[in-house]
Each structure stands twice: as structure tokens, then as C-alpha cells.
Amino acid sequence: MAMNVRTLCLGILSLKEATGYEIKKMVEEGIFSHFIDASFGSIYPALGQMLREGLLSLRTEEQDGKPGKKIYAITDKGRAALAQALDTDPAKDKFKSEFLFQMLFMNQIDPRHLMVVYDAYLEEQEAELARIEACECELPDHPGARFVNAYGKTMLRTAVKFLHENRDEMLSIIAAMDNEPEAAS
Amino acid sequence: MAMNVRTLCLGILSLKEATGYEIKKMVEEGIFSHFIDASFGSIYPALGQMLREGLLSLRTEEQDGKPGKKIYAITDKGRAALAQALDTDPAKDKFKSEFLFQMLFMNQIDPRHLMVVYDAYLEEQEAELARIEACECELPDHPGARFVNAYGKTMLRTAVKFLHENRDEMLSIIAAMDNEPEAAS
């Protein structure tokens, strides 16, 4: 369905008008963050392009000093484009995890470092869960947002639980490695 | 930690020697598939490059008709490079889901299509779970593989369970949309 930065911006702007800066913030702080990424370097060009194509309209708000806000709003043509993208079959999920890659080859890692990495990842997942739970109250009141939020919460809780439950086993694996080291540094 | 296709190939070749073709198959059929992707267009150049750099060694096995197998093996220098990559802090997970994006904007989708997409995704997750459970028996006997397999299984089971449990609610949301359509096609 071509879920690129363009479609992402259209989706956000279908909820309310916003500046590129605000879109970036929503992407990294809102529910989106769980399954989407986007940098300024991709958002700004996408907005400019879609404005030229008539999918967006622009209103500028001057500010003292700061470079005046460029507030984009979606047009009818933009809504049509979004509807079309939304009507396509979604591509397969893409998940890349360097953490899991490292865990897969844990027997080739220095045991001390391994545990540091493990705990850091666990904390990260906990923080992510906390964030997603926090943004729940300010959730837009439509079923999609609730569904995605609930899904993300469920998955993160499971991950955190798994990592907690398996921590002791990790420690004992490491203890075994210390006796029979394969690649301790 | 620069977990690119190079590191992926080094990791696989640290388990056993293989051809580019075999690496691709392992990536799409083994435990790797859950958190990694790689195409021929990235694997073959990576192998050639690392051979030139001395991280890999090459043995060719002629075959009748077919273009003789190029069997790569990791060298000491290659193992060192892998160890170095494994010693770096892993980058944050990257997860992209067009399905969740569509669910987020479900109120702008044709209800019938929405349910087709939902069921297709559910089936896909079930298939993925079945695959990961199947490859369990032929798992290399080291703790990393078991950990990653268990993690993947746990997450996929949770996803499948969630999707099953929320299917009825989806149906009622759709029923509500049919009465009060916002963007039915």
C-alpha cells in the first residue's frame, strides 16, 4: 500500500492540521512510534511535494524571530489519495532487531557485556510500555487508536514479562559460559 | 553495531559454511526470518566484498549445468570482525507495520475490506507461528537459538491470541460503521 512518509503525513493530517515539526513529534511520541519512523529529512520534502500536487493546503503563521510556522491541512484530493492507500493490501510487517541478533549469537559474546545489553533492552521495553500507557489518556476518541494502543500494550507487556522471566536463566547460561568459555574477552 | 547484511552473513557462516543461496534460504525459513531480511541483491555483493577483505574463504564445487556452488567459510579475521560487531551496543529495534497503520485509520476504510485485511493478517501471524514452531526441532543446540525461538513464539502467540480475542469487537465496530458510515466506499 505504499506506506511511505507521504502516506504517514496524509494520515496524521487527516486527523488535524499540523506543521512538519509537529508531525515529527507526533511520530516519535504518539502511538505511531511503535510501528513507524520518520525524520525531518523525509517529512519536509514529502510535505512540499504533496503541497505542489494539491494533496495539501498551506497556511503560514508568522512568529517573531522563529521561521514562521507552516501549517499544512489535507485537501479533498489528499483525502482521496489517503483513502486509496488505505484500500490497498498492507505489506508484510518488517521487524529488525539487533538485540535478537546478538542474543542468537550470545555464546560468542563476552558474558558481562551480554547481561548489560540484556538489561538495557529490558529497561528500554519497559520505558516504551510506560510511554504507550501514558499517551492513552490523550488518545483521539476513535476505535482505530484504541485498537492499536491496546495491541501495542499487549505486545510490550508480553515482551517485558518474557524478559523478566528469563533473566535468571540468562544468568545461569552466563555462569555456565564462565566455566566453559567459548569466546570470553 | 552495524547489523547489516555483512554481519548477518558472518553470523550464519560462524555456524557453518554455506553458499549465498543457502544463506538466503536460512534467512527466510529459519529463526532469523522473524527479525531480519536480506535479498540476493545484498547477500552476493556482501560475500564477494568480504572474500576480498579476507573475512571469508571460498571453495568451489562444480555441478553439471548449474553454475557451480560457491561455498563460503568464515576465517579467523572474519570471526574477529563478527566478535567486534557483537560487542557493540545493539541499535533500537525497528518495526514497520502497514497493518497497524491501516487499523489506526480503520474508520476511513471500507468495512468489508477492513475485515478481509484483518483476517488475512491473523492468518499470516498464525502461519508465521506455525513455521517458527516447526523449525524448533532442527534448532542448533545452543542457548541463543533456543532463547530467540522462545521469544518469537511467545510474541507471535500473544499477537494471534489478541487478534482472535478482538475479532468480535472489530465486527461490532464495523456494524456501527455501517449505520453511521464515515467513509464507506
Add this chain to the structure above:
DNA sequence: GTGAACATGTAACAAGTTACATGATTGA
């Protein structure tokens, strides 16, 4: 006075995908 948040934008770069090019064998 130093760093963070606000605010926009460009250009070089990185990394990987898709499509193309080639060609035998095997099973439906």
C-alpha cells in the same frame, strides 16, 4: 553561558530492493 526546544530546509550518503540476465532440472 549552555543546552534544549522551537522551526525549516537541503544535499550528500547509506543501504537495500527490484528487475534484469542466464540457464539446467524436475515435478505437476
Add this chain to the structure above:
DNA sequence: TCAATCATGTAACTTGTTACATGTTCAC
């Protein structure tokens, strides 16, 4: 006979990131 599996490789293309460029205000 048509698709799939085996087997390698290249080149164009897509997509997005990082770093740079610029400048204010506000809190510590």
C-alpha cells in the same frame, strides 16, 4: 508446458537517514 527450485550476479532505482545550514527564546 508451466512453474518452481537450484544458482550466481549486476545495475538501476527507491527510500530514507545524517549532517549541515540558520536563528530565536527560554530555562538552568
